[in-house]
Amino acid sequence: MFDSPGDSEEKQRVEAGEKRQFEYEVGENYLDQPVKIPITIINSEQSGPRLFLTAAVHGDEINGVKVIQRVTNQYDPTDIHGTLVCIHVVNVPGYRTEQRYLPIYGRDLNRSFPGLADGSEASRMAQMIYNQFLEQCDMGIDFHTSTRNKLTLMHARADMDNEGVSRLVRGFGSELILTGAGTEGSLRRECTENGIPTATIEMGEADRFQPVLIQRAVNGVQNVMAAFDLLPETKPRSPTFEKVLNSEGEKTWLRADTGGLVDMKWGPHPIVDEGETVCVISDHFGEEKHVIVAPYPGLLIGILANPRVLPGRPLIHLVKLSEDERDAAVSTFEEIGFQALRTFHWMGERSDEIVEATLKSSKDESESDEKENDSL
Numbered sequence: 001m002f003d004s005p006g007d008s009e010e011k012q013r014v015e016a017g018e019k020r021q022f023e024y025e026v027g028e029n030y031l032d033q034p035v036k037i038p039i040t041i042i043n044s045e046q047s048g049p050r051l052f053l054t055a056a057v058h059g060d061e062i063n064g065v066k067v068i069q070r071v072t073n074q075y076d077p078t079d080i081h082g083t084l085v086c087i088h089v090v091n092v093p094g095y096r097t098e099q100r101y102l103p104i105y106g107r108d109l110n111r112s113f114p115g116l117a118d119g120s121e122a123s124r125m126a127q128m129i130y131n132q133f134l135e136q137c138d139m140g141i142d143f144h145t146s147t148r149n150k151l152t153l154m155h156a157r158a159d160m161d162n163e164g165v166s167r168l169v170r171g172f173g174s175e176l177i178l179t180g181a182g183t184e185g186s187l188r189r190e191c192t193e194n195g196i197p198t199a200t201i202e203m204g205e206a207d208r209f210q211p212v213l214i215q216r217a218v219n220g221v222q223n224v225m226a227a228f229d230l231l232p233e234t235k236p237r238s239p240t241f242e243k244v245l246n247s248e249g250e251k252t253w254l255r256a257d258t259g260g261l262v263d264m265k266w267g268p269h270p271i272v273d274e275g276e277t278v279c280v281i282s283d284h285f286g287e288e289k290h291v292i293v294a295p296y297p298g299l300l301i302g303i304l305a306n307p308r309v310l311p312g313r314p315l316i317h318l319v320k321l322s323e324d325e326r327d328a329a330v331s332t333f334e335e336i337g338f339q340a341l342r343t344f345h346w347m348g349e350r351s352d353e354i355v356e357a358t359l360k361s362s363k364d365e366s367e368s369d370e371k372e373n374d375s376l
Contacts, residue, residue, distance in 0.1 A: 002043050018043050039087055044082055046080070050082060051083070052141075054187065057144070058145075068088050142187050144203075151303045154202065156177045158198075175240075177242070182200070205305060243325055251318060253314045255314050259311055271326060272300065299318070301317050
């Protein structure tokens with residue numbers, strides 16, 4: 001069974017073979033009303049590991065909310081061996097107010113783990129969530145996105161020197177992994193240091209559902225479950241491209257030297273060659289003021305989504321690629337369809353149809369261009 005270790009009236013016992021959805025109190029607001037987080041626990045009758053999934057630790061980072069919704073709707077206790085512990089929204093106060101941080105004092109909940117029972121409101125929330133749920137698990141995945149006005153390429157952040165974390169991330173199948181222990185007080189660092197291997201998955205923009213990324217993340221969760229025998233009859237898939245980034249010298253921010261309006265020139269994949277024009281900044285009369293070129297062959301993992309820029313504004317987060325890595329990355333993005341990721345946000349169930357049509361259109365255009373080049 002899964003039994004939260006709080007006071008008897010706060011226990012939420014989930015028996016073997018049971019799927020339970022409930023709200024769990026982790027604090028209160030100014031009106032002395034409870035703050036509750038939505039939880040789904042899927043507990044198999046078959047023994048196996050306990051995997052937690054968390055989303056919206058930052059209240060405006062919501063792609064992961066949809067990922068967890070899909071995962072919890074996809075599986076029942078009879079489908080798995082072990083337990084899924086899913087916290088749909090961790091930072092409920094920030095989520096309600098569409099803010100990244102807790103809305104009262106701007107505290108970052110993701111700098112407050114594992115928390116203190118007699119600490120700040122953020123620390124108390126973190127302590128309750130950590131003790132009641134995360135600490136009971138064997139491993140975990142924490143879903144994040146970029147901050148507002150920026151698109152983040154899907155990648156993992158994880159301590160690859162930790163054997164358990166390395167196995168977890170490679171199970172997920174992330175193409176790009178930024179290795180490191182993480183910031184003190186972050187959910188993934190504190191869980192990992194306390195023997196619960198945890199990785200952060202970064203993907204997309206704040207305040208958006210992005211269907212291509214959401215489905216890739218759902219597939220990644222399934223891959224982890226297969227790799228750790230929560231789905232013993234499913235074979236995990238390996239990524240076609242993988243890069244582990246562990247050196248500051250392998251990545252850089254390309255920044256604006258002048259204010260104005262930025263036009264992105266790269267594409268169709270988020271990959272550029274040395275000397276290639278990445279973007280151009282013009283004034284409001286259309287006169288070019290600053291041309292930004294790639295200092296080396298690279299992968300764009302962070303991309304400005306707001307066309308208005310000031311001097312010093314980060315435009316592109318660029319990761320250096322070798323020749324072989326570049327070719328493998330191109331093949332990967334031809335498979336997953338980066339154009340669909342850039343073009344469409346969530347439109348309900350229509351999203352899947354639009355993405356599929358876009359991918360087919362992109363493929364047809366590519367094949368048409370190849371035939372035209374051959375004829376020339």
